[in-house]
Structures are given as C-alpha cells and as structure tokens.
Amino acid sequence: MTTKVISARFDLPDSHRIETYVAEGGYNALRKALGGMTPEEVIEEVKRSALRGRGGAGFPTGMKWDFVPKDNPKPKYLVVNADESEPGTFKDRVILERDPHALIEGILLGSYAIGCHQSFIYIRGEYWYLIDILEQAIAEARQRGYLGRDILESGFDLDIVVHPGAGAYICGEETSLLESLEGKRGYPRIKPPFPAVVGLYGCPTAVNNVETLASVPPIILRGGDWYRSLGTGKSGGTRLFAVSGHVRKPGVYELPMGYPLKKLIEQDCGGIRNGKRLKAVIPGGSSAPILTAEEAERATLDFECLAELKSMLGSGAIIVMDEDTDIFKACWRMTEFYEHESCGWCVPCREGTRWMSKIFERIHCGEGRPRDIDLLAELSNNMFGRAHCPLGDASAWAVEPAIRKFRGEFEKYLRPPAKVAAS
Amino acid sequence: MISEKANQQMDQMIARYPVKRSAMIPMLHLVQAEEGYLSEDGIRLIASKLDLTYMDVSNTASFYTMFYRRPMGKYRIQWCRSISCMLCGGDALREHLESRLGILKGQMTPDGRFSLAEVECLGACGRAPMMQINADYYEDLTPAGIDRILESLK
Numbered sequence: 313m314t315t316k317v318i319s320a321r322f323d324l325p326d327s328h329r330i331e332t333y334v335a336e337g338g339y340n341a342l343r344k345a346l347g348g349m350t351p352e353e354v355i356e357e358v359k360r361s362a363l364r365g366r367g368g369a370g371f372p373t374g375m376k377w378d379f380v381p382k383d384n385p386k387p388k389y390l391v392v393n394a395d396e397s398e399p400g401t402f403k404d405r406v407i408l409e410r411d412p413h414a415l416i417e418g419i420l421l422g423s424y425a426i427g428c429h430q431s432f433i434y435i436r437g438e439y440w441y442l443i444d445i446l447e448q449a450i451a452e453a454r455q456r457g458y459l460g461r462d463i464l465e466s467g468f469d470l471d472i473v474v475h476p477g478a479g480a481y482i483c484g485e486e487t488s489l490l491e492s493l494e495g496k497r498g499y500p501r502i503k504p505p506f507p508a509v510v511g512l513y514g515c516p517t518a519v520n521n522v523e524t525l526a527s528v529p530p531i532i533l534r535g536g537d538w539y540r541s542l543g544t545g546k547s548g549g550t551r552l553f554a555v556s557g558h559v560r561k562p563g564v565y566e567l568p569m570g571y572p573l574k575k576l577i578e579q580d581c582g583g584i585r586n587g588k589r590l591k592a593v594i595p596g597g598s599s600a601p602i603l604t605a606e607e608a609e610r611a612t613l614d615f616e617c618l619a620e621l622k623s624m625l626g627s628g629a630i631i632v633m634d635e636d637t638d639i640f641k642a643c644w645r646m647t648e649f650y651e652h653e654s655c656g657w658c659v660p661c662r663e664g665t666r667w668m669s670k671i672f673e674r675i676h677c678g679e680g681r682p683r684d685i686d687l688l689a690e691l692s693n694n695m696f697g698r699a700h701c702p703l704g705d706a707s708a709w710a711v712e713p714a715i716r717k718f719r720g721e722f723e724k725y726l727r728p729p730a731k732v733a734a735s
Numbered sequence: 736m737i738s739e740k741a742n743q744q745m746d747q748m749i750a751r752y753p754v755k756r757s758a759m760i761p762m763l764h765l766v767q768a769e770e771g772y773l774s775e776d777g778i779r780l781i782a783s784k785l786d787l788t789y790m791d792v793s794n795t796a797s798f799y800t801m802f803y804r805r806p807m808g809k810y811r812i813q814w815c816r817s818i819s820c821m822l823c824g825g826d827a828l829r830e831h832l833e834s835r836l837g838i839l840k841g842q843m844t845p846d847g848r849f850s851l852a853e854v855e856c857l858g859a860c861g862r863a864p865m866m867q868i869n870a871d872y873y874e875d876l877t878p879a880g881i882d883r884i885l886e887s888l889k
C-alpha cells in the first residue's frame with residue numbers, strides 16, 4: 313500500500329463537507345501554524361518538504377513563497393490556478409469536487425506564509441458545477457471561523473473569492489491568468505518581473521496550482537521531512553497522476569514521486585486495453601514530449617528522470633497509446649489544439665502553429681511534399697524558445713520529438729513519387 | 736432584458752474585487768445566463784457599471800470561447816476533440832452524434848434545440864469520450880448512450 317496524502321478522503325461519504333474534513337483532522341495544520349509558527353517557519357517547512365508545483369512547471373513551492381517580498385507595503389495576493397486545461401489533465405477537478413477543504417486549508421497556510429489577506433480561486437468556466445461546491449465549502453469555513461476576520465483568534469484575516477474563467481487554455485499560464493483576473497484579454501505578460509514581485513494589480517502575488525496547495529496541510533502537520541521521504545530526494549511527496557488513453561482502468565492515481573511508469577500502466581491501470589501492446593506515452597500533459605514504449609519501460613515518475621529522458625512530468629497527465637495509435641494523427645490533433653489556443657499575440661506561435669496545422673492537413677490528404685516532415689521539425693525547432701510565452705514551446709514539443717522517434721508514422725502518409733511511365 | 740435581480744447581482748460582483756474591472760467575466764457570464772447570449776444591451780450595461788467603453792467590454796469578451804454573440808441552441812453541446820477523447824474513439828462518435836442531430840459541428844438544428852460545437856479538453860479525459868451539454872458533463876460515451884441522452888432532452 314502506498315501512502316495516501318491528497319486522496320485520503322476522496323472516497324469518504326460527504327467528503328466535500330466540513331464535518332467530514334474536520335473529523336479527519338482537517339484544519340489542524342491551520343491551528344498549528346496560527347498557534348505557534350511564524351510565516352517564515354511555514355515557508356521553511358514547505359521548503360524542507362521538497363514540494364514542487366503540480367501545475368506544470370514544477371517550481372519549488374517554498375522558494376516561490378520566499379520570493380514574495382516581506383517589506384513591500386502593497387497588499388499581497390495568493391491566486392489559485394484551477395484553470396486545469398492541459399489536455400489529459402483531470403486531477404484538480406477531483407480535489408475541487410471531493411476535498412475542497414483541503415484546498416481551502418492550503419490557501420490559508422500559503423496566505424499566512426506570504427502575508428495575503430485576499431485570495432482568488434481562478435477556476436475554468438466549464439467547471440461550473442464545481443463553483444457551487446467551492447462556494448459552499450468557503451461558506452462552511454467562514455461559519456466555523458476558519459475564514460474571515462481574526463481567524464481562530466490569531467489576528468490573521470483572510471477571504472477567498474471564486475472567479476470563473478471563460479474558456480481559454482492560455483489563461484492557465486500564470487501571467488495570462490492574472491490579466492484575465494483583472495478583467496482583460498488573457499495575453500501573457502513578459503517575465504521578469506515575476507508575479508511574486510509584480511502580480512495581480514501590480515502587487516506581489518503567488519500563483520499556485522490546486523494540488524500544490526492541497527498538499528500543504530499534511531506537510532505542516534506532519535513535517536517537511538516526512539513528506540519529502542515519501543518521494544525522491546528532489547521531488548518530495550506523492551502526487552496525483554491522471555491516466556487516460558488506452559488503459560483498462562483510466563483515472564486519477566495518487567502515487568509517490570519516483571514510481572515506475574511501467575508499474576502504473578501495467579498494475580495500477582490494469583495494462584493496455586484489449587490485450588494490445590504499448591506504443592507510446594505522453595507523460596505530463598500534451599505539452600510533454602512523447603516517450604517510446606522502450607523509454608516508458610524505464611521511466612520513473614519524478615522530475616529528474618523525465619528531464620533525463622528530455623520530457624517532463626508537467627501536470628502529471630499520462631496519456632497512453634496502444635500499438636494501433638496513429639502517431640501522425642495524434643500529433644496533428646495536438647497541433648490543432650495549440651493553433652486554436654494560441655492567444656495570437658506573438659508571430660512565432662500564432663503563425664507557426666497555423667502553418668504546422670496546414671502541413672499536417674496536406675500530408676494527410678495525400679498532398680504532402682517529400683520535405684514536409686523535415687519542415688515540420690524545422691518549424692518546431694524555430695518556434696522553440698522564440699515565442700512570447702511557453703505555449704509556443706509546448707506546441708513544438710508536441711511535434712518534433714514525435715517526428716524524431718516515430719518518423720515512419722509520418723512517412724507512411726507521403727505518397728511515393730509518381731513514376732513517369734516510360735513510353 | 737436584464738432582470739432587476741441580475742442587476743443587483745452585478746453590483747455584488749463588483750464589490751468583491753479591489754478593482755472593478757475584475758468583475759467583467761463573472762458579469763458577462765451572468766448576462767449570458769440571462770439573455771442566452773451576450774446581447775448588446777447586456778454589454779452596454781456592463782460597460783456603464785465598470786466605467787468602460789462598449790468596445791472595451793466587447794473586445795475583452797471576444798477573447799473567450801465560452802462567450803457568444805448570437806443565440807445558441809437550447810441544448811448547447813460542446814464536444815471534446817482533444818487528444819485523450821480522440822484516442823478513445825471520439826471522432827467516430829462525433830459523427831454518430833452529427834447524424835443523429837442532422838447537423839455538423841458548428842451548426843444548430845433548425846428548431847433551435849441543439850447546437851453543436853467542438854471544443855478542447857474539458858478535464859474528463861479519464862472517462863473519454865465526453866461532451867458537455869449546457870453545464871452538465873456526459874462521460875464514457877457510446878453510440879447507444881448518446882441516443883439515450885438525446886432522447887432524454889426532447
């Protein structure tokens with residue numbers, strides 16, 4: 313049995329109610345922090361835990377909170393990223409639906425650590441039904457004195473506002489999210505300055521993913537060393553993996569960092585459907601470079617191993633493809649995704665994704681030119697690192713590694729050159 | 736017409752933020768819920784409440800795919816076309832849905848009951864293929880399941 317930290321309460325009856333959460337020891341971490349820890353000590357504990365962001369970039373959470381300047385007289389904000397729109401990702405939804413109080417307690421701890429008194433949860437608009445659950449949980453917490461003024465008689469104040477998005481993948485990128493939260497079009501900002509210094513309304517802001525924050529209460533309660541020891545040295549703890557595609561039992565699995573990918577697919581998820589063989593795995597949401605079956609065999613689910621394989625753990629979304637999968641079509645579909653979701657601000661991304669889509673289309677309908685595959689790879693390489701924000705990189709990553717590893721799948725769409733009949 | 740209640744709700748929304756403009760997206764959602772789409776009157780009302788121009792609000796709204804400027808079907812079907820749904824047979828199933836409805840993606844049935852749009856990942860990839868109809872998620876779809884769902888929405 314692996315230790316359940318985040319998913320421990322998922323299957324309890326009425327798991328979303330405060331009674332359930334409190335009966336399971338909920339809000340004790342808040343009591344501990346407000347009762348006897350300084351904000352710095354909270355940050356230290358999170359640093360010790362080696363908790364890294366679960367939103368995609370994997371940035372160390374304690375360090376992010378430390379970057380929020382203490383002496384800045386402006387208000388500080390903690391903004392929760394509940395935009396969850398990376399294809400393949402569906403794990404924050406489970407937390408929001410079944411354990412919203414874990415998120416609220418995490419928000420309280422994070423806010424206390426950075427000195428924030430007003431937090432916002434930016435949730436994708438399509439998750440409409442979850443907004444009601446969150447509002448109810450916030451009302452319950454306020455009623456019991458966990459939110460509002462003078463929380464647990466500590467003098468600490470916090471309120472949380474739930475803010476719906478309206479359908480834009482790019483608003484999951486933290487600076488676009490802030491723009492959107494300010495009521496503007498979701499164009500990414502140039503970094504630096506980073507949100508920690510100049511964020512929401514120009515004030516110091518920490519943006520954290522839902523799962524990241526929901527992981528904090530157990531860290532405060534049981535200690536950073538305990539949490540870290542659940543995972544690998546550099547990637548602390550456990551995380552939720554959202555498995556989709558051709559496995560018998562897709563779903564959300566909580567596993568320790570460093571868990572073998574092969575074991576997850578074969579044992580936890582019951583193997584590939586219909587007795588087929590594995591062809592490829594995308595290990596961190598559609599923005600993560602694809603792995604061959606052979607690479608997947610030796611991959612472990614931690615930031616370091618996937619970086620060595622030149623891919624990434626990203627949002628923890630694992631997309632499994634069986635032997636019948638058409639990698640060309642899969643890449644085409646992902647390119648269409650980035651084309652649709654490109655915010656249009658910068659040329660490399662806006663034009664690059666569209667151009668790549670067009671090339672895919674013409675190859676698919678038999679009009680491909682011999683050089684098209686190299687052209688796709690070249691375009692990817694040209695976009696990489698040249699876009700205004702990482703969406704451009706993601707679209708490049710969805711294509712170039714696939715061409716390198718599965719070139720035959722692309723070539724089979726190129727018609728052999730027409731033979732000139734000798735007369 | 737925006738109801739008096741919605742009008743008051745808008746004022747409450749504005750009061751939740753340190754900067755008024757932040758209330759724009761929630762207010763746009765409210766107008767859409769009231770009117771069925773973003774009406775000119777609705778946008779004008781938001782603009783006046785936020786001290787912004789009509790164009791500014793309209794231009795911001797146009798960035799977001801959940802907002803639309805003309806009426807949609809009573810049942811607004813959003814079909815996920817992203818990678819995991821595609822891997823699980825989403826495209827063939829969408830064709831089944833299209834033939835049942837007698838329309839293609841991007842269209843609306845002549846009686847105004849159903850409109851069909853293709854959208855990107857809705858965060859239900861473990862139960863693919865899936866679609867959203869108005870606010871509700873329908874997951875683990877099969878041809879027979881789709882027929883039943885359409886039947887129930889008659």
Ligand SMILES: Cc1cc2nc3c(=O)[nH]c(=O)nc-3n(C[C@H](O)[C@H](O)[C@H](O)COP(=O)(O)O)c2cc1C
Pocket residue numbers: 364365366367368369370371373393394395396397398481482483484485486487519520521522524525701702703
């Ligand atoms: C194009 C793009 C989309 C993103 N989408 C999300 C998202 O939906 N949810 C999320 O938590 N992070 C997303 N991120 C990552 C955020 O920018 C940011 O790193 C994250 O919210 C930080 O929180 P964490 O440190 O707790 O992971 C996205 C990044 C990019 C570049």
Ligand code: FES
Pocket residue numbers: 399400401815816817818819820821855856857858859860863865
């Ligand atoms: S790919 Fe369809 S819901 Fe995620």
